[in-house]
Each structure stands twice: as C-alpha cells, then as structure tokens.
Amino acid sequence: MLNKQFDISLEQVEDEAWAAKVLSNYTVVDKTSALPRLKDIPATRKxxxxxxxxxxxxxxxxxxxxxxxxxxxxxxFHPDCATLRREMIGYNLMQRESGIYWRQN
Incomplete structure (x- = not known):
C-alpha cells in the first residue's frame, strides 16, 4: 500500500513538472506589463x-x-478571447448562464 501511494505522488510530481514545461513553452513575459503572455494556443488537447x-x-x-x-x-494573456472563453466552457473549467460566467469548482 505504501508503494502505491508513493507511485501516485511520483506520478503527480511528474505531471506537475510536465505542466510547468508546457507553460514555459507557451508563455513569454510581456516586458511592458510584466505579465506572462500566451504565445500560441496549443493544438493538442492535453x-x-x-x-x-x-x-x-x-x-x-x-x-x-x-x-x-x-x-x-x-x-x-492572449488577444483571441473568444476562442479561449469557449474552450474554458467546453472543458468545464467555467460555466455560463444568461451572460454570466463563473469558475467551476
């Protein structure tokens, strides 16, 4: 049982490291605002x-x-707000009703 818990933790760490790498590959810090900007919208779903x-x-x-x-x-973060807004709804990260949006739990 202990080994299984360790495997899950290791998998989570690897997933977080991979996600951090994806973020660094797709963002760049905007020198004027000091905010990270999205360079491109990734084509792959993951x-x-x-x-x-x-x-x-x-x-x-x-x-x-x-x-x-x-x-x-x-x-x-990116000029194509319509696509990103629809994608957040499509992936159930946000919800929308009657023109009001909110973040999913």
Missing part, C-alpha cells in the same frame, strides 16, 4: 488543457463575471 487551467486560475472562485470582464481578463 497541452491546451494545461494552458486553460492556468488561464482559469486568474478568475476568482465563487465570483460572477459578465462576458466583457471575462474578455478583459483573457486579453491580458
């Missing part, structure tokens, strides 16, 4: 999910956002 999880982390848990505010936040 890498795209890493980017979307990182992006959704910039939204407060439990807060409601109008679409304009969601776009404003996303545009800090």
């Amino acid at each position: 890498k795209r999910l890493v980017i979307l999880k990182w992006l959704v982390s910039h939204f407060e848990q439990g807060a409601n956002y109008r679409e304009a505010k969601v776009n404003e936040i996303i545009k800090q």
Whole structure:
C-alpha cells in the first residue's frame, strides 16, 4: 500500500513538472506589463488543457463575471478571447448562464 501511494505522488510530481514545461513553452513575459503572455494556443488537447487551467486560475472562485470582464481578463494573456472563453466552457473549467460566467469548482 505504501508503494502505491508513493507511485501516485511520483506520478503527480511528474505531471506537475510536465505542466510547468508546457507553460514555459507557451508563455513569454510581456516586458511592458510584466505579465506572462500566451504565445500560441496549443493544438493538442492535453497541452491546451494545461494552458486553460492556468488561464482559469486568474478568475476568482465563487465570483460572477459578465462576458466583457471575462474578455478583459483573457486579453491580458492572449488577444483571441473568444476562442479561449469557449474552450474554458467546453472543458468545464467555467460555466455560463444568461451572460454570466463563473469558475467551476
């Protein structure tokens, strides 16, 4: 049993290291704002999910956002806010109802 727990922890560490590498490959620090900017939207689903999880982390848990505010936040990181907003909904990282968005638990 102890070995199985160790294997799970090791797998989590490897997943986190891989996600960090994906983030570093797809982001660059913007010299004018000191914020990381997304260079590209990954084509592969697994890498795209890493980017979307990182992006959704910039939204407060439990807060409601109008679409304009969601776009404003996303545009800090990448100009294609419509695609990224739809992807966050599609991956169930955010929910939308009657023009109001919120971060999933």
